[in-house]
Structure formats: C-alpha cells, structure tokens
Amino acid sequence: MQDRFVARITQVPEILATPLIPLLGASFSGHISKAELENLIADSGMEKNELLLALLPIAAALANPPISDFYVGAIAIGRSGDLYMGANMELAGEALGQAVHAEQNAISHAWLKGEAGIEDIIVNASPCGHCRQFINELVQGSDIRIHLPGQATAPLAHYLPYAFGPKDLNITAPLLTPQSIELALETDDPLLIEALDQANQSYAPYSSNHAAVAIETHDGQVFVGRYAENAAFNPSMMPLQMALGCLMRHNLGFDAIERVVLLESSAGKISLANASVAALCAVTQVQLEHVVAEPC
Numbered sequence: 001m002q003d004r005f006v007a008r009i010t011q012v013p014e015i016l017a018t019p020l021i022p023l024l025g026a027s028f029s030g031h032i033s034k035a036e037l038e039n040l041i042a043d044s045g046m047e048k049n050e051l052l053l054a055l056l057p058i059a060a061a062l063a064n065p066p067i068s069d070f071y072v073g074a075i076a077i078g079r080s081g082d083l084y085m086g087a088n089m090e091l092a093g094e095a096l097g098q099a100v101h102a103e104q105n106a107i108s109h110a111w112l113k114g115e116a117g118i119e120d121i122i123v124n125a126s127p128c129g130h131c132r133q134f135i136n137e138l139v140q141g142s143d144i145r146i147h148l149p150g151q152a153t154a155p156l157a158h159y160l161p162y163a164f165g166p167k168d169l170n171i172t173a174p175l176l177t178p179q180s181i182e183l184a185l186e187t188d189d190p191l192l193i194e195a196l197d198q199a200n201q202s203y204a205p206y207s208s209n210h211a212a213v214a215i216e217t218h219d220g221q222v223f224v225g226r227y228a229e230n231a232a233f234n235p236s237m238m239p240l241q242m243a244l245g246c247l248m249r250h251n252l253g254f255d256a257i258e259r260v261v262l263l264e265s266s267a268g269k270i271s272l273a274n275a276s277v278a279a280l281c282a283v284t285q286v287q288l289e290h291v292v293a294e295p296c
C-alpha cells in the first residue's frame, strides 16, 4: 500500500479495508474498474452506496492542498460503471483561482479515460457553487446523482435549481460529448503528437481555442490534460491543471517534470499561454513549450 493511504485506511471500515488494501499498491492512481467494485461489494458485504461513501478517505488521500490543508475527495462513476477518483490540488504561491477542485479532477479523470457520460458523483464535502456549475456542463448534467455523507442522494438539479448552462449560449453538445477536432501540425516529436491528439478531443465551444497539455517526466512517462470550457467561463478547467492532476493521482511530485507542452489552435479567440506560464512557474522551473496548430 502507498504511504499516502496508510493513515487514511484507518477511516475505512475494516470489512472494506481488507479487500481494498490489495488494490492500493504502487500503481494505484484512483481508478477502480466495475469488476473490482463488484468484488469489493461481494467481499465486504456492504451496500453499494454505503461502500462508495466509505471509499472517500482514499480519494481524499490523493489531494495536494498546501494552502488550505483541507482534503477533498471525489469519485465520478462513468457510464461504463468504472470509478474515477479525484482530489483537490492547490498551487502554492499562485492565485487561488489556479486551484482545481476534487470534483473537477474526478470528472476529468473519467473524461481522459474515455467516458462519454457520468452517472454519479460522490464527495466528502458539499460541492461548491463552482463545482455545481462545472457538473451542469456535462452530458445530462442535471440528472447526475450527487452523493454526500449524511444526505439523501439527489440529482444535480436539486443542488443547482434554475441553472445557467450551455443551452443559454446555444451550445447543444455538452462536455463529455466525443469531440473530433481537426488541428494539424508537422512534427515527429512524440510529445507534440500526443498533445495534438488530445487537443483534437478538447472541449472549447465558447472560445474555439482547442488546446491540450502534455507533460513528460524524467523517467519518460507522459501525462496529458485537455481544455474543458464551461458556459459560465470561470469554472473552465485548464489543460495544464488537468495534466498536473494526473501527476498527483499517480503519486508523482512536480519535481518529476522534464518537459511541458501547451498546444493550442490558431483559430482560438483566446490563448491559455500566459495563465499556463503563471501556473507552471508555481510548480517547476521547466519552461513551457508553446505550440500553435492550424485547423485543417
């Protein structure tokens, strides 16, 4: 079991901790497959919703909150039935607006793994207004079931009545709808090719700035983030933060970073370069490589 789970596992009921511990080895990064979940239900004898809430201390253990020291854990359940954990990530020394909420990290985790819909979100603290707004941007967002400790499960519409959302801006394909953008770039650099592939799956209906970040670590691993815009603009999730969230889930420190590429469209009404440089400076001295690709 990884060190970060040692203290947290004591908060998990023993009937669940026993079958869970073998999953929390070195490679665990917050993903539990549907089959693994079914085994946990069978082995623990716990009811599913009770078990999901009982997993939250493990999700919270993925957090990196150097400013607040407040650990938020979230779990998104994809249409496939797989579980995707996420936790809050704060960038020490940078503007608070550069932080990522646990719910956003869990949702982006599911998106990066190919989920085209989310059925349930489980969180250990009441989701803030910004997260409710972010969830409302998702495919069938108002129907997503929200599970909180001590509360009856209710759809997002209960937590965000009279919502503002994509439809107000005439956008009919919400976030998680598979995207197939066609940006092109002449390159044989594998990191740029990965960034291009991810940018082509990014969600930018408001600015047309299809964008992605690819991070290479010293040991050659690659972590990616796609831009995910929100109708209310400010809750949008930046690709750099999404990729840093992957590093965090994989238990890697920011000192593992070797290269960072931001690739964005030449057709965008905005650029994420300045904001990304500011966020990146907070975590590493590695310089941002900024590449612009042309729509085909």
Ligand SMILES: O=c1ccn([C@H]2C[C@H](O)[C@@H](CO)O2)c(=O)[nH]1
Binding pocket: 065, 068, 070, 072, 087, 088, 089, 090, 099, 100, 101, 102, 103, 126, 127, 128, 129, 131
């Ligand atoms: O819905 C919420 C509310 C807050 N936080 C995080 C953000 C920040 O890191 C810390 C304090 O607000 O908690 C979340 O992750 N989700």
Ligand SMILES: [Zn+2]
Binding pocket: 101, 102, 103, 127, 128, 129, 130, 131, 132
């Ligand atoms: Zn929030």
